[in-house]
Amino acid sequence: MHYKKGFTLVELVIVIALMGIMVAVATPRFANGDIFETRGDAGLISSTLRYAQKTAIAQRRQVFVITDTVAQPNSIKLCFVSDPNCPVAQAVIDPETDGPYVMTLSRNVRINPSNNSLGFDGLGQAVPNGAANYVVTNQKNNAQTFTVNIEADTGYIR
Structure with missing residues (x-):
């Protein structure tokens, strides 16, 4: 008798089913969205600060x-x-809602500003004139922290 080499359909289905179960269990551990929330909100804060500066x-x-x-x-x-x-x-x-400008952060993200009422003058400089920062932290994982800095004199946001 001559046997052909290869896998049977049953073996292939079992392997694919096991791989699917492993992916379903492992994916949430690798695809945690917390870092995206934190980074996204830091970007929104930076954009809001730039909008305030340009409006001023x-x-x-x-x-x-x-x-x-x-x-x-x-x-x-x-x-x-x-x-x-x-x-x-x-x-x-x-400009999006034609109402008062209010930016709300994600549920798990907290901010810690060095100045609760930072301002920009007509030249785009920070008021009061001094460096400021916004520390953006995710409450679920405190290791995920981003800082948005505003430089003194120029008001440059980075």
């Missing part, structure tokens, strides 16, 4: 970046006055 330059007046950790936790508002409540009449308009 375009309007030729001060724009304040107000970090709210009490009334609306984990949110950043843009306002023309440094009032933490930011009256609607003084709020910077969000």
Whole structure:
């Protein structure tokens, strides 16, 4: 008798089923979305700061970046006055919603600003003139931290 070399259909199906089970169990450990939330929110904070700076330059007046950790936790508002409540009449308009500009972070992400009401003047410089930073941390995994820095004098955001 002459035997052909190869695998039977049953053997192939069992191997594919076992591989599927292993992938289903291992994927959540490797594809954790926490790092993406943290990095994404750091990028949103950086974009919000740049929008505040560009609005201050375009309007030729001060724009304040107000970090709210009490009334609306984990949110950043843009306002023309440094009032933490930011009256609607003084709020910077969000071009997407035509309402007050409010950026809310992801559920597990927290920010720790060095200045809760940082501002930019009509030249784009930080008000008060000094370096500032926003530390973005994921509550699930404190090792995932990103820092957004604002340089003194120039207001450069990096």
